[in-house]
Amino acid sequence: MWVPQAEQISDRWHLLDNLSAVIRSYLEGYKSDIRTVCENISANEHEKLKSTLLSQKIELPDTKYSALFKKVKELQKEGKLSQRVIAKELGMNRDAVGRYFKLDAYPRNFSEPIDEKKYSSFIRKLWKNGERSAKEIWRKIKEKGYSRDYPHFYRYVQHHVKTHVDIPPLKIKYPTMNQVNRCLFLHSNERTTEESIFIEALYDKIPHLEKLRKRYFEYRNIFLSKLPDKLPTWLVSAKELSIEGLIRLVGGIERDMEAVKNAAIYELTNGQVEGQVNKLKMIKRKGYGRAKLPFLEKQMMILNEL
Incomplete structure (x- = not known):
């Protein structure tokens, strides 16, 4: 039936979804x-x-000399005693006290012997798997041919294994x-x-992505806040981005300007109509192509009764 006084109102959901589709398509290209x-x-x-x-910072157990180093640094910080007095009080060589005065941290210069290098990957694997007994690790590598004694290996563990950091991939x-x-x-x-x-x-x-997101929320706000007068300004700003999909969308809005503006003016929506059309399409795809027109008529009658 022809209704000349009726006004067309675009569906707000589709208006926003069309712009979302443009942004999704734009991202696909990047x-x-x-x-x-x-x-x-x-x-x-x-x-x-x-x-x-x-x-x-990994703290190693204090040795006799590292403990002396700490005492020297504490006395140095107090600033009351000379190097000579500190050496006499701690029973140290004065030259050693002088060297400690110049250092910020206790030097640990334990080099990795060639024997341990042969077994380092195996040792670190055991350590990573939770084996924390240096003696047990020593026994296992002895079985593989390691020849050094346990005290030597213990020092190696203190200086190299405990300070090793596993970096995740x-x-x-x-x-x-x-x-x-x-x-x-x-x-x-x-x-x-x-x-x-x-x-x-x-x-x-990605060029224009931030502006494109901003245009989306401006466009949505036109319909949420009922501001149809802002639509022409938005169309101009959207064109300035020079995005192909967005330009096509703007062209479609301009061709149907009154219906789009009405979507920002009225609370009415054609969502119900869209829903009925979707139901019809679903029924058609379920069997109309095979069962012909009589089947479609029966399906529609059942739908109307519901």
Whole structure:
């Protein structure tokens, strides 16, 4: 039936979904850049973790001389006694006290003997798997031909094995395009720290992405806040981005300007009509092509009765 006084109202959900589809399509063209961003972020995080692990101070058990070093540094900090008096009080050589005065940390110059180098990977593997008894490790490498005595091996463990840091391998997580889209449309206070770093890196890598996201929220606000007069200004700003898909979308909106503006004016929506059309399409695809028109009629009658 023809209703000349009726006004056409575009469906708000489809208007927003069409713009979302443009952004998704735009991101699809930058998959390699998204992968590069993920790789760079993962590499940076791995370097930070590596630096943190390597900078951790590992305290070794005090020896006779390291304990003397601490006492010398404490007395030096107090500044009341001379090197001669400190040496006499601690029973040390004055030259040794002088050397300790110049150092910030106790020197541990235990070099790794050639014997241990042969077994270092095996020793570290045992240590990594939870074996913390130096004597048990010594017994196991003795079975493999190690010839040094236990006291020597114990010193090796103190200086080399306990101070060894295992750096985890670099792992790169590549998000799906759906995850990228979801993260992009989250507000900054809704994102995790990792997600915020990822999106900021995407802004730097992908041209116009930040502006495109801003245009999306401006467009959505036109309908949520009922501001149809802002639509022409938005169309101009959208065209300025020179994105092919966005230009096509703007052209479609301009051709149907009144219906789109009405979507920002009225509460009415054609969502019900869209729902009925979807039901019809579903019924058609379920059997109309095979069962012909009589089957479609029966399906529609059942649907109307429901």
